[in-house]
Amino acid sequence: MSTLQFEDVSLRFAGGERPAVNRVTCQVNSGEIVVILGPSGCGKTTLLKMVNRLYEPTEGAIFLDGVNIRQRAATQLRQQIGYVIQQSGLFPHMTVADNVAVVPRLLGWPKPQIQARIDELLALVRLPPGEFRDRYPAQLSGGQQQRVGIARALAGNPGIMLMDEPFGAIDAITRTALQDEILRLQGQLKKTILFVSHDVEEALRLADRILVMRLGEVVQFDTPFNLLTQPADDFVYTLLGADDMVRQLGLLRVASAMMALPPNYSNGHNPTLSHCDSLRDALSLILRTGAPALTVLKEGDPVGLLTLDHIRQSAVVREGSPQ
Amino acid sequence: MSYLISHPGDVLTLLLQHLRMTGIALGVAIALSVPLALLVTRLRWLAVPVLGGLGVLYTIPSLALIIFLVPLFGLNATSVIVAMVLYTQVILVRNLTVGLAGINPAVLEAARGMGMTVAQRWWRVQVPLVLPVFLAGVRIAAVVAIAIATIGAKFNAGGLGKLLFDGIQTNRYDKIVAGSMAVAALALTINGLLLALEYYAQPQRRWQKET
Numbered sequence: 001m002s003t004l005q006f007e008d009v010s011l012r013f014a015g016g017e018r019p020a021v022n023r024v025t026c027q028v029n030s031g032e033i034v035v036i037l038g039p040s041g042c043g044k045t046t047l048l049k050m051v052n053r054l055y056e057p058t059e060g061a062i063f064l065d066g067v068n069i070r071q072r073a074a075t076q077l078r079q080q081i082g083y084v085i086q087q088s089g090l091f092p093h094m095t096v097a098d099n100v101a102v103v104p105r106l107l108g109w110p111k112p113q114i115q116a117r118i119d120e121l122l123a124l125v126r127l128p129p130g131e132f133r134d135r136y137p138a139q140l141s142g143g144q145q146q147r148v149g150i151a152r153a154l155a156g157n158p159g160i161m162l163m164d165e166p167f168g169a170i171d172a173i174t175r176t177a178l179q180d181e182i183l184r185l186q187g188q189l190k191k192t193i194l195f196v197s198h199d200v201e202e203a204l205r206l207a208d209r210i211l212v213m214r215l216g217e218v219v220q221f222d223t224p225f226n227l228l229t230q231p232a233d234d235f236v237y238t239l240l241g242a243d244d245m246v247r248q249l250g251l252l253r254v255a256s257a258m259m260a261l262p263p264n265y266s267n268g269h270n271p272t273l274s275h276c277d278s279l280r281d282a283l284s285l286i287l288r289t290g291a292p293a294l295t296v297l298k299e300g301d302p303v304g305l306l307t308l309d310h311i312r313q314s315a316v317v318r319e320g321s322p323q
Numbered sequence: 324m325s326y327l328i329s330h331p332g333d334v335l336t337l338l339l340q341h342l343r344m345t346g347i348a349l350g351v352a353i354a355l356s357v358p359l360a361l362l363v364t365r366l367r368w369l370a371v372p373v374l375g376g377l378g379v380l381y382t383i384p385s386l387a388l389i390i391f392l393v394p395l396f397g398l399n400a401t402s403v404i405v406a407m408v409l410y411t412q413v414i415l416v417r418n419l420t421v422g423l424a425g426i427n428p429a430v431l432e433a434a435r436g437m438g439m440t441v442a443q444r445w446w447r448v449q450v451p452l453v454l455p456v457f458l459a460g461v462r463i464a465a466v467v468a469i470a471i472a473t474i475g476a477k478f479n480a481g482g483l484g485k486l487l488f489d490g491i492q493t494n495r496y497d498k499i500v501a502g503s504m505a506v507a508a509l510a511l512t513i514n515g516l517l518l519a520l521e522y523y524a525q526p527q528r529r530w531q532k533e534t
Contacts (some may be wrong), residue, residue, distance in 0.1 A: 010346065021445070052436055054432070054435060054436060074438075074472030075438040075439065075440050076438065077438070078435075078437060078438030079437065079438035080438075081436075083436035083437060085429055085432060085436070086425070087429040088429070088433075089429040089432060089434075090430075090431050090433070091425075091430060091433070091434070091448060092427075092430065092452070092527050093525070093526065095528055102437055102439075103437055103438065104533055106437070106438055106443070107437065112380055136526070137527075138527055152437075162436075215415045257524040298452075300476055
């Protein structure tokens with residue numbers, strides 16, 4: 001796990017009219033997924049690539065675990081940062097196993113440890129090693145390639161991962177599966193992840209916090225919920241589609257809107273859902289079943305009731321909240 | 324055919340001369356083409372003048388080019404070898420330049436982003452990826468070199484061309500056939516060997532052909 005700090009970071013490319021990145025100051029906490037979100041040309045990828053020194057800021061400094069990254073050799077720094085890019089960037093002449101082994105070999109790990117690490121990582125990204133180890137990237141689907149890309153980035157056991165629109169070129173169904181995979185892996189590994197995306201749904205799904213950028217500047221840096229309920233300006237409001245009530249409900253947990261079980265409660269035939277499902281799931285369940293109320297379960301035991309009124313109240317409160 | 328069987332010793336000597344010329348020329352040509360291609364890759368603006376110049380050289384008939392070189396290097400194998408080097412440059416430099424430019428930029432970015440040094444990127448990523456393309460160039464260059472070496476017999480350089488030209492001068496039809504067959508067989512053999520090498524240089528494609 002690593003912390004990452006940007007201090008007044010700017011980058012002006014030679015001949016650029018305005019800085020590609022302009023005076024960015026922010027902190028990414030350890031174990032957090034931060035999605036950098038913005039339209040193309042907003043500087044999000046440029047900001048990301050300054051972290052592993054593919055670009056050098058013209059002003060300001062970046063600190064990884066409190067150490068200025070300029071104080072470390074670029075190659076050594078990069079070996080300790082996981083890097084996943086859009087087209088997977090797998091080495092076409094190497095097998096899946098050799099691709100995963102690149103960073104451990106650069107780090108000079110002993111052979112048996114590298115072999116064990118390959119199997120461990122392939123199993124982690126759900127590509128059975130026996131089947132996939134000796135394949136070449138051209139033999140894999142886009143989704144499988146990106147799984148290998150993630151395994152390869154994790155190989156050196158970095159504290160921080162940089163992901164540059166990793167699922168941008170992948171079909172919608174596979175993309176959702178890979179996003180779930182990231183969340184599952186994050187639950188196990190607790191890396192600090194900086195993730196560039198232009199896809200709002202993706203950002204809302206993955207991010208602990210979203211860094212919204214526009215024309216090289218940070219417009220707002222906050223949790224998905226706060227961005228939706230308190231957008232800093234019209235740009236953020238429009239970008240996130242904050243007027244979409246259903247989307248907002250998708251970010252609210254059932255637990256926040258339900259009422260406690262009445263004393264005389266006896267569950268006859270209410271449909272049930274988990275307390276950590278979203279209100280959007282709840283709304284969908286009510287519409288689908290036509291039931292007047294839902295029973296909320298926590299670890300299998302009923303803990304509350306939820307009706308359409310509760311959902312409506314939650315939505316009304318959001319709408320009334322100040323922008 | 325009968326000449327080849329009745330004079331194996333003579334033919335072998337000529338074959339070795341032919342191979343020696345071709346080998347030296349290819350070795351020098353490869354050694355020259357790599358730095359030249361790297362230079363062209365680094366300094367893009369050099370691509371047009373360098374490849375253009377080499378292309379113009381390629382259009383000069385080999386006989387004429389060797390005649391130009393004789394005053395400089397003498398009436399011997401050296402003039403022929405220099406001509407072979409000049410001819411094959413355009414093939415080798417172009418293949419290497421195009422091969423290097425054809426490497427997916429995402430792959431190079433990944434290599435950089437994962438912390439490979441310039442040397443590691445060159446040897447572990449660029450060389451293996453460009454090798455099949457380069458070997459294809461070497462194969463074509465080898466066949467061109469074998470052809471030019473045949474002309475070399477006119478310039479006192481020896482080689483299998485001697486059979487051909489002697490045959491023409493003395494009206495020995497059997498020698499002409501023997502020379503042509505020997506040169507053709509040599510070209511086909513070298514082409515086949517290099518093709519096999521090319522195939523083994525790209526494990527990822529080997530798979531595609533197998534399935």
